[in-house]
Amino acid sequence: MLNEKGLAAFLRKSIRRHDVPGASFAVLRNDRIVRRAQAGVVNLDSKIPVTDNAVFQIGSITKPLTATLVMQLVDEGLVGLDAPLVEYLPDFRVARLDVSQTVTIRELLCHTSGIDGDLFVDTGRGDESIRRFMDRCTMVPSLFERGAMMSYCNLGFAALGRVLEVVRNKPFDQVMVDHLFKPLGMKHAFASPEHAIRFNCAIGHVPRSPTRGWQASTRPYLSFGQAAAGSVPSMSANDLLQVARVHLNGGRLPNGSRVLTGRAARAMQRRQIKLPRHAPHGVTGWGLGWFLMNWNGQRVYGHDGATIGQFAYLRIFPEKGVAVALLTNGGRAGLLFDDVCNEVISPLVLAEPPVLPAPLADQPDYRRFEGRYENMGSIVDIKCKKDRLLVSSTDRDTGQPGYKRALPLVFLDSGTARLDGGNAELDKIGWYFTNEDELGRPRYVQSGFRQLKRSA
Structure with a gap:
């Protein structure tokens, strides 16, 4: 594995190649962060450098965090995985009444509800934004019958965020602070935009038009009503790896206390539905919150995230005791992550990332x-x-x-x-x-x- 100096030089070169304004990368191995590197700036206008504790939006990597909070409720006997959502949200409604009354917590966690999940509406700021978002779901259709297939469903995780609010009797951002950030010692993380001013925060960058290049987005956040799906939570790469560490350790913290039972942590990593061959990034299936992968026979789980001009990547290798996090604020971040996979992660875990096969020589009709x-x-x-x-x-x-x-x-x-x-x-x-x-x-x-x- 590259030493820290070599890793920093690699990251600087790669962000230039792929027009990424700034990036933060960290590696956890055997319970310790053993490598970290930063390159570029958090904002092309301010030119403030990315520092070790710079905070980026993690986008949909929030979903495994929300799933962790839900599984805490399962551990405490406050929520049942196979209970219908309406048991906790009696007013929940989508277009199909039968789906409204029967969709389960488990189906929302693994995207098998059949609900057409990409409802993006602005429901304002404040503690009521998720509740207001749920009120806007009444006409959302279903694409297929519950459990028949998998289709990514942001709406489902917004609903899970509302479950957390109702059962814990506090706003989602406070649930995240009290039940995840504080127990894990995450000091460079927030789930409410009001706290951004305390940190060296990255802004997303979008293509400049009509000329080439990138510019800071004038819109910093997606809808606050989708916070539990990933629109707001932000943190440093180091803090994101604290989440990975607790899952690598079966829900246990370094001091021996638990955030999750071992049973709940294992359930999150257990495949709930199989995906087609050659799915994106080599994903083979979905657990409860996590997507599941295979790197040349080596089990991997993780998630990606994307907001407005910010892209985040988390991969966890349980057999190696390794986790890696890459946070970025624009450009061709997916190609930067490919570089990281090939040049840094692969030599570390001794496995190759999955790639798509060559096209068929004889194409079908x-x-x-x-x-x-x-x-x-x-x-x-x-x-x-x-x-x-x-x-x-x-x-x-x-x-x-x-x-x-x-x-x-x-x-x-x-x-x-x-x-x-x-x-x-x-x-x-x-x-x-x-x-x-x-x-x-x-x-x-x-x-x-x-x-x-x-x-x-």
Whole structure:
């Protein structure tokens, strides 16, 4: 493994290559943080350097933290994993009454509720923001029957955040402080934006238009109503690894006290649903909050996070007693993380990160994949043109195209494809066609862990 000086030089070089304004990286091994490195700035306007305790938004890495807080309630007998959500939130409503009354805590934790999960609405600030968000869910549809498949569901974790508020009788951010940050000794972490001023905080950076380059986002946070799904919680790389450490140790803190029972910690890492072959990042399934991976036979769990111009990555290798965290504030962060995986993590854990296989030499008949697929966030059109299968997408909220042009798909097996448009980040994302109808046409396509349902 690179020494600290070499690691810092590597990180500086890699952020320049991928236009990342700033990054913080740390490695935990055998219960100790053994390497840390920072590079760049927290804000391109202020030019303040990224320091050891610089705080970044962790985005959806919040979900395993929220899951940890929910599992504490399970340990205490205050919540049942297989109990219906309405037992704790009697007023919970989505479009389907049967789903409203029967969806369980477990299904929300592992994204198998079938609820179309990408509702992004601004519900204001303050202690009532999550409650107000839940009031806006009444018309949200379902994509499939409960438990049938997996589709990433931010709404579900907002609901779990509301469960925490109701059962603990305190706002979500205070639950996180009292039951996670304080017990774990996390001193450079917050879950309420009012505390940001206390820290060296990174701001997300977005593409500058129409010229090239990046600029600090004028909008620092996503909806506060989605805090439990990842819109607000922020911390240093070092503090994020304290969460990893407690899970590596089966819920136990260094002083011997427990944040979770061993049974609960193991349950979070147990596969609840299997994902298709060649899923993004080599994810093979989902536990309770964690996604599960396989690096050449080595078990891995973790999560990624993305907010407005901030991208975060956490990987935990239980057989090696190793965890790594990378926090960034813009640019082509996914390619930076690829560099970190190949040059730093792989030599440390003696395993290679998963990669997609080469496309099939003989591509399948494209015609059965043609059609329109939709969910609440996107409309995707897939069409054959000149012996190529082209995909275009439209964002429902903005009406803007997801890609600058229609991009070709190439198949890796009979039902799995990836983009082949020459964009190193987009071309890693798999597209999984499933549930064929009587004509052999897929009823669903999954991309980025989200299901889209055929509508035409």
